[in-house]
Amino acid sequence: MIRAIEFFSGIGAFSQAARNSSVEVIAAFDQSEAANETFALNYQLRPKSKNLDSISEQEIESADIWWMSPPCTPFSVRGKQLDQHDARAKSFLNLIEKIPKKMPQAILIENVAAFQQSQVHAFLRHSLIKCGYHLNEVSMCSTQFGVPMRRRRYFMIASNKPFVLIDPEPIPTSPVSSFLQESLTELILDDQIINKYGDGFDIVSEGDLHGTLICFTKEYARCMKASGTILRMSDNRLRRISPSEILRLLGFQNNFVFPQRIDLPTQWKLVGNSVDVRAIKHLLKQVTSVVDCGEG
C-alpha cells in the first residue's frame, strides 16, 4: 500500500477519497476536537490532536504522500488577505519547512483560488522546486463532476517523478433534487430571519432542473449572505440545505455519520471546511501511478 498522511484532516475528505484505493492513511492531524471525533467515528484512525504551528520533524512519520488542506482564511477574498502575516498561515509555513527533511514522494495541496496569488504560494513553489519536485497546478470546480454546486478550488500536486495531469472528463449535471434527502424542521427559516436577511439570499427552487448552488462555507449556519444557497421547497417555504446533503454534494458516501454530540451549526462548520472528494479522487488516481509503495 502507498502510505499517506492527512494534515489538517477535518472530517477526512482525503481519507474518504482514499477508500478502496491503493492508498492507506497512516496518520491524520487536526486541532479541532469536533473534527477529530467525527473523523474517528468514520475511519479506523484517530487523528492526532496537535497544533501544526509547532509540529517537529520527529513527530511526523515517514509516508509516501502528504495531503494538506490548510486554513484558507489568510488568502480568502472574504477575509483580510493577510497572507503570510496571518497567524493562521503559521501551521502551513511550518509544514513547508519540514518538506526538505521528510521528502515524501508526492505532496497534494488544496486551497481557495486566491491562494495562487499569495506570498505563501510563491514560497511553497520556491521550496518545492528547490527540493527537486515537479509541480502540477490546477483549478477544479465541483460542477466539472456533474454536481450542481459551484466550489472552485486550487489544487497542487508536487511529485518526485514528472507526469502530466489530465483534466476530468466532463459529466452531465444532475439536478439539485437528486441530492436532497431531509425534511428536518430545524432547517426551515422563520419569517423573522427571512424579513431581516431575505434580500441577500441566494435561492434555488427544489424543482429547478438547472439550478446551481453556490459554495457552502463554514459560515452557513450564522451568516445568511453568500455563505450557501437557500432552498425554496415545493410548498414555497425556505430552508437551509442540511449538512448531510452538503456531504452528498461533496461526494462523501451516504454512510458518513456525525457523533451525536455534534450539533447542527458545528456540522455545517465542518462540512463547509471540507473538500470535494471527487476532485481528490481525480488527483489520487493519477499521482498513484508515479508513487512507489513504501519509499517514504
Ligand SMILES: C[S@@+](CC[C@H](N)C(=O)[O-])C[C@H]1O[C@@H](n2cnc3c(N)ncnc32)[C@H](O)[C@@H]1O
Ligand atoms: C480547510 S479545513 C480542512 C478540512 C479537511 N480537508 C476536511 O476534509 O474536512 C482546515 C482544518 O485545519 C485545522 N487547523 C487549522 N489550523 C490548525 C493548526 N494550527 N493545527 C492543526 N490543525 C489546524 C482546522 O481545525 C480545520 O479542520
